[in-house]
Amino acid sequence: MKRKQKRFLQMTLLFTVALIFLPNIGLWSLYKDKHLVKSAEPGEQQTFPLGLGDGQFYSWTDGLRRKDWHDYESIQKEAMRSGKGEHGKPYPLTEEDHDDSAYRENGFNIFVSNNIALERSLPDIRHANCKHKMYLERLPNTSIIIPFHNEGWTSLLRTIHSIINRTPESLIAEIILVDDFSEREHLKDKLEEYMARFSKVRIVRTKKREGLIRTRLLGASMARGEVLTFLDSHCEVNVNWLPPLLNQIALNHKTIVCPMIDVIDHNHFGYEAQAGDAMRGAFDWEMYYKRIPIPPELQRADPSDPFESPVMAGGLFAVDRKWFWELGGYDPGLEIWGGEQYEISFKVWMCGGEMFDVPCSRVGHIYRKYVPYKVPSGTSLARNLKRVAETWMDEFAEYIYQRRPEYRHLSTGDISAQKELRKQLKCKDFKWFMAAVAWDVPKYYPPVEPPPAAWGEIRNVAANLCVDSKHGATGTELRLDICVKDGSERTWSHEQDRTLFHPVSNSCMDCNPAEKKIVMARCDPLSETQQWIFEHINMTVLEKLNHHASS
Ligand code: UD2
Ligand code: MN
Numbered sequence: 001m002k003r004k005q006k007r008f009l010q011m012t013l014l015f016t017v018a019l020i021f022l023p024n025i026g027l028w029s030l031y032k033d034k035h036l037v038k039s040a041e042p043g044e045q046q047t048f049p050l051g052l053g054d055g056q057f058y059s060w061t062d063g064l065r066r067k068d069w070h071d072y073e074s075i076q077k078e079a080m081r082s083g084k085g086e087h088g089k090p091y092p093l094t095e096e097d098h099d100d101s102a103y104r105e106n107g108f109n110i111f112v113s114n115n116i117a118l119e120r121s122l123p124d125i126r127h128a129n130c131k132h133k134m135y136l137e138r139l140p141n142t143s144i145i146i147p148f149h150n151e152g153w154t155s156l157l158r159t160i161h162s163i164i165n166r167t168p169e170s171l172i173a174e175i176i177l178v179d180d181f182s183e184r185e186h187l188k189d190k191l192e193e194y195m196a197r198f199s200k201v202r203i204v205r206t207k208k209r210e211g212l213i214r215t216r217l218l219g220a221s222m223a224r225g226e227v228l229t230f231l232d233s234h235c236e237v238n239v240n241w242l243p244p245l246l247n248q249i250a251l252n253h254k255t256i257v258c259p260m261i262d263v264i265d266h267n268h269f270g271y272e273a274q275a276g277d278a279m280r281g282a283f284d285w286e287m288y289y290k291r292i293p294i295p296p297e298l299q300r301a302d303p304s305d306p307f308e309s310p311v312m313a314g315g316l317f318a319v320d321r322k323w324f325w326e327l328g329g330y331d332p333g334l335e336i337w338g339g340e341q342y343e344i345s346f347k348v349w350m351c352g353g354e355m356f357d358v359p360c361s362r363v364g365h366i367y368r369k370y371v372p373y374k375v376p377s378g379t380s381l382a383r384n385l386k387r388v389a390e391t392w393m394d395e396f397a398e399y400i401y402q403r404r405p406e407y408r409h410l411s412t413g414d415i416s417a418q419k420e421l422r423k424q425l426k427c428k429d430f431k432w433f434m435a436a437v438a439w440d441v442p443k444y445y446p447p448v449e450p451p452p453a454a455w456g457e458i459r460n461v462a463a464n465l466c467v468d469s470k471h472g473a474t475g476t477e478l479r480l481d482i483c484v485k486d487g488s489e490r491t492w493s494h495e496q497d498r499t500l501f502h503p504v505s506n507s508c509m510d511c512n513p514a515e516k517k518i519v520m521a522r523c524d525p526l527s528e529t530q531q532w533i534f535e536h537i538n539m540t541v542l543e544k545l546n547h548h549a550s551s
Contacts (some may be wrong), residue, residue, distance in 0.1 A: 025060035029038055043123030059134045065246070066134035069168060069243035078121040085116030088123045088264075088271025088364070106152045107368030108266035109233070113154040118161045122271055122364065125262070127304035130360035138505060141173040142246060148233035150373050151187065155234040162236040164198060171242055172200055177233075179205040180215040187353060188545070196208060206424035208375060211336030217329050220321070229318040236264060238362040245318045245361050248306055253320040254353040256344070258312050259361035266369045272515050273355065278303065280357060281311040282438065284445035285399040287342065287385045289313060295440045306356035310349070310438040316340030318364050330422045331387065333413055339384030346392040349437050351427040386410050391418040394430040396540030402448040459483055466546040468518040469505045478509070478518050498531035499523060 027500060059066045085091045091112045124131075148156060156177075161454060165167045168391060177195070179187060195201040205224055206215055218230050227249055229242070237259075245257045256282075263274050279291035280298075294307055327347055334340050348355050388405050389397040401408045436440070458467040465480035500509035510521035510530045524530055 001467065004249070013245055019321075020476050024305050040154070052320070058511070060161060065137040066096075067137045068132075069135050070131075070240050071166075071168065074165060075124075075239060077186065079224070081117075081121040083117060083120075085120050085269055087121050090265065090268035090270030091116060093268055097186050102364055103369070106155070107370050107372040108152075108155070108366050109269070110152045110154070112153060112269050113158070114169045114271060116156065118158050119165055120158070120236075122162075122238050125271075125273055126239070126362055127359055129302055130240075130244075130302035133244065133304070133360055135243040139171060139243060139246040139250055140226035140320075141171050142172050142227035142229045142242070143219075143223035144175045144229045144231060144234050145178065145216060145219035145223060146175065146231050147180055147212050147219060148182065148187070149212070150182045150184050151233040153186045153190075156187075156191075159231065159233055159235045160195070160198065160201065163231075167235050167242050168240060171246060171432055174223070174370040175201045176219045176222060177203045178215045178219040179203065179416070180212065181206050181209040198376045209336075213334040213336075213340045213381070214332055217332060220324065220329060223321060226321060227318050230316065230331050232315040232365055234264075234366040234368075235316070236250070236364040237362065238262070240245070241363055243358070244358050248356055248358060249318060249320055252354065253323055254348075255346050256312070256317055256353065256355045257306065258309065258317045258357050259363040260353070260357060260359055261313055261316060262362050262364040264364045264366045266366055269366075271364050278359065280307065280309040280442065281345070282441045283311055283342065285447055287339075287389070287400060289341065290445070292440060292444045303312060303360045306358045308437070309355050309357045310433075310441065311345035312341050312355060314338075323353070327353075327425070328418075329419050331415075332416070333387060334384045335379040337371075337384075338381040339388045342385070343388045343392065346388070346433060347422075347427070349420075350392065350430070350433050380410075382407055383410055383412060387415055387418075388411040391415050391422065392430060396430050396434065396447075399447040414480045469502050469507060478520060498533060499525050500530075500532050 022073075050084060077133055081087070093112070094110075098109070134159070146159065160175065163172075175198070177191075186551055192203060193201060193231060202220060202222070210218070227246060229245070231237070241259055242509060247257050250255045260277060261491075262271060262276055274291075276291045277295075278294065280288045280294050282292045284290055289311065298308055300307055327344075330340050331343050334343065345355060353502050382404070385400070386397075389400055390412050395402075427434075460467070460480060463480055464483070465482040468480060468481040469478055502508065502520065505520060506523075507520045508523040508530050509518065510527070510533065511518050521530065
């Protein structure tokens with residue numbers, strides 16, 4: 001064959017290959033439009049193409065292959081179920097259906113849980129747009145990690161069954177049940193025997209009571225999936241809950257995603273959206289978790305799209321496994337329950353990641369009436385919160401202590417490793433977090449400003465001497481002198497006009513800007529050389545203080 005001919009043939013072949021395989025210009029792009037139109041047909045979800053399974057509809061926006069991950073066969077099967085509690089309806093309770101002692105053991109009505117199907121159906125309460133959303137065809141797989149301590153039998157089983165039934169098999173690497181040293185009999189051999197039917201379920205157990213934070217860490221350390229997905233042990237996942245979470249992580253692996261948490265009533269087990277469903281996670285200065293409206297600036301054109309959330313509720317989220325460990329996982333010094341949701345949230349935002357709530361992913365959770373399990377003596381939520389505040393919140397921790405003075409003298413234990421990690425990861429400071437991520441929080445929960453740290457003596461730490469003023473040949477100058485306990489001669493007060501007044505010499509701190517010298521001078525509040533600005537000051541408090549002092 002002549003060289004020219006050969007070259008021509010090669011080119012033709014290359015062009016043909018490109019036409020078929022290159023997204024958006026190739027043959028695929030012709031399919032894209034066709035399928036998108038088809039899947040967007042209204043009323044489509046009523047007439048599921050039975051037997052076609054998932055993967056029917058594809059799209060190729062931005063060059064990535066996406067597909068419809070719905071499992072229409074199982075959706076249709078569920079739609080046909082009937083019975084008590086089905087479709088997430090409240091169980092019709094009678095007087096006899098209330099066993100107080102059983103209720104107390106679990107914190108919810110276990111009788112109802114025992115009397116509704118383990119595979120019960122749930123209502124699809126997602127935003128309508130979710131029904132047509134496509135997600136990447138190639139999603140990472142996940143280890144689903146479920147810590148439990150003395151969980152009820154049927155509530156734990158229903159969690160597992162809902163996962164098995166409503167999750168594409170290919171996306172589950174494994175389900176790791178982590179027993180945090182439970183005592184209840186049904187959680188021992190009986191659980192092992194039951195779970196044997198699920199090849200993907202593994203059970204691991206802590207050697208002593210560790211609390212939910214270290215229990216999750218144990219599960220995470222054994223996990224092999226690309227993503228870690230954490231759930232509580234009394235959940236029911238809803239239709240197509242996982243693909244939207246994994247999709248977001250596939251787009252950017254430094255992302256934590258949370259499903260919308262629905263409420264399973266602790267008495268009748270009715271399933272419904274949480275009050276304040278489409279809101280974002282926040283906190284007040286006593287560190288109570290709150291949800292606040294999404295500010296207009298952050299509202300998405302499509303309300304079913306993921307939106308930014310400053311802090312998570314805690315229990316239900318997915319995170320890239322490798323990145324979770326790069327972030328150091330959780331602080332293992334957090335005991336039993338609470339505070340870890342702030343730790344992981346602050347860390348993610350401050351150390352280069354993002355966090356989203358995903359409206360198309362919904363998971364029901366039994367919010368219990370009371371905590372049924374014992375908490376070892378000596379552990380306190382306050383200690384966990386202070387640990388997190390001291391590690392991550394910088395000067396903002398002061399706002400907490402203003403509200404909860406008893407936190408001030410609480411011991412956090414050693415947090416040097418946490419602080420070192422923060423340094424190594426080159427995390428931003430909390431001021432940045434408040435300004436860039438949680439900027440709308442103070443609008444709902446205004447901080448209490450600390451009182452001005454600007455009265456009494458001014459003591460130098462190295463010299464252990466106090467700032468005093470002395471009248472000399474060159475006028476009144478500043479100098480250091482011995483601090484006298486409650487010695488009024490070395491007392492200063494910060495006035496509302498920004499001057500620093502020294503009552504004994506009846507003069508004010510002044511400066512010579514040209515010579516960069518601090519001196520004392522007759523008070524002249526109009527002179528800017530006598531005005532000093534403290535970084536944090538609350539004029540209302542100051543006004544009261546000065547008023548009090550002068551009367
Ligand atoms: C919320 C979170 C929870 C956790 C907690 C703060 C949701 C829906 N729930 O409280 O996940 O973040 O706030 O820490 O966001 N557990 C143990 N060992 C223990 C105690 C609990 O393994 O010592 C298990 C427990 O069985 C459950 C999980 O940890 O699976 C969370 O505990 P919870 O359900 O008592 O917490 P919850 O939902 O009140
Ligand atoms: Mn829970």
